[in-house]
Amino acid sequence: MLAGINPGADEVRPGPNLGEPADSRAVSSHDWGIMPDGAGLPDGSGTAGEGKPIYDRLCVSCHGPGGLGDSADQLAGAQMQLTDEWPEKTIGTFWPYAPTLFDFIRRSKPMMEPGSLTNSEVYALTAYLLYLNGIIPEDKEMNAAILADVEMPNRDGFIQVLE
């Protein structure tokens, strides 16, 4: 029945219909996804100044002071650009969407205790990383309304292959 929308699809096999209906409360508690336009961003707010001590406590051991990288990704402070001999793919030089930072930090970080940060702590870390990359001023508060409008330097840096 749905195969018609996808020309390559095989015929859809019928199933026993054993899904248990999920109400909106259950769905929203399981759905942590933040879309690139900011859809899904929760309440809360934070600044780079609030983010730095969190970073220095939870992130610095792998990502290095100031996001310069260590056993884990370099996040900021790129000296080489994307066309140089040793490109440095940092948040500032490479990441196309700011809300992705919130999505990723909230779901995956910190590595030893993922999911333990409050939404405001995630906003603060996001602000600190954007500040380290020179994208926002140190005192700029990040929240749901503002984060979606942050313009990332490499926003147009991707070619969608889609195959």
Place this chain on the structure above:
Amino acid sequence: MSGNNKSPYLTPIAGNGLLDRRLFLQGGLVLGAAQLVAGNARAARQEPAARPEWMSVPGQPFTLYGQPAGYEDEVVRYPSPNRQMRNSGASWTPLHMLEGTITPNGLHYERHHNGVPQINPDEHRLLVHGMVRQPAFFTIDNLLRYPMRSQICFVECGGNSNAGWNKAPSQAEAGYFHGLVSCSEWTGVPLSTILSEVGLDKKAGWLIADGADAFAMNISIPVEKAMDDAILALYQNGERLRPENGYPLRLILPGWEGVLNVKWLRSLKATAQPIMARNETARYTELLPSGKARMFTFTMDAKSLITSPSGGMVLKQGPGLYQVSGLAWSGRGRIEQVDVSADGGETWAPAELQAPVLPKAFTRFRIPWQWDGAPAVLKSRAVDETGYVQPEREQLVAAQGRHGFYHYNAIVTWSVDEYGTVTHVYTSEAQQADSDISIDAGWD
């Protein structure tokens, strides 16, 4: 056995002693006997016991779950974990120590972003939501009641073979260089069945898949692929999934980059647009020399490599007849042909493809090779049913640069010296050019 009928297939059909692939099928016995004599002449061997120790005592009792022979304890995965987060990184399938096309479950490659979760299947749910008529949870027990289908296909990490981007050729053994790919029979529920039950909105273009690991990995998948051949896999090679391969539920998207085959699958959200997750923007995109990066490069292109002989091996028994054996695969369909060269690509001979040749699955190729003891340069080149030809490294680097990190599928070249030692080489000029061996991204 008649010793005087010389096989018509003993005349080389390509440079440096590549023989007709049909030799092993029809003419092998004659040469096999000759080799045995030569081998005996070279080293007088101890006569084997007529009744060895294991025939003189009763054997071992039954086992609940069988293990490999103790003598095979070097046939293991090769983990390359992050320096600090030892549960994060990749672990390689020892392709150079395996034959056939199916990867044993305990040797399937691993790629984890924050370890292997120990999931209680009774507490695990798949939530399907977003642009659907009826959002729903599915228990594992319920999914096990659905009509299933099986498919033998490879899963390959997008970062497989990435040491190939290095300026100097890596000397890691073949599996520990190219072994972030494995091939299994996956069995589970066609995703199209579930999507039709929940009433997928016709305007939905993407499914955002989330995993139930500590990383809560997420990534976007086109609805078209989901409706075409995606499987909600519950079984791998006949048994339930291994924890490191997604127990109790993983997505299988035949032929597509490994990271999209989300393990420990906990939710699928139908959306109009992709989520632009970290692992489809900052990672798993290929930076080009222009400074732009390719994204949503889903399909793994055709690739092949000779697994025996391969880097690190030594042809200790000296000149003689060898079997060149390797693997080829393509995310676009069936392997059509694999050509092998023993003279560095001057001349090529078609290898025998082991039947059945399945789409998006490992295909084993083999060809006999009469090594005369002189230096030789072995290569294999795959062609798939779309006509795609595996590129030489120079072509790939010319097109993609050296900082793409992912999707390295160039022809692999093995050099055999006069002692039979096999090493990985590019062209001689490239080796002299630079000895810088580092690649510009890690596995965290």
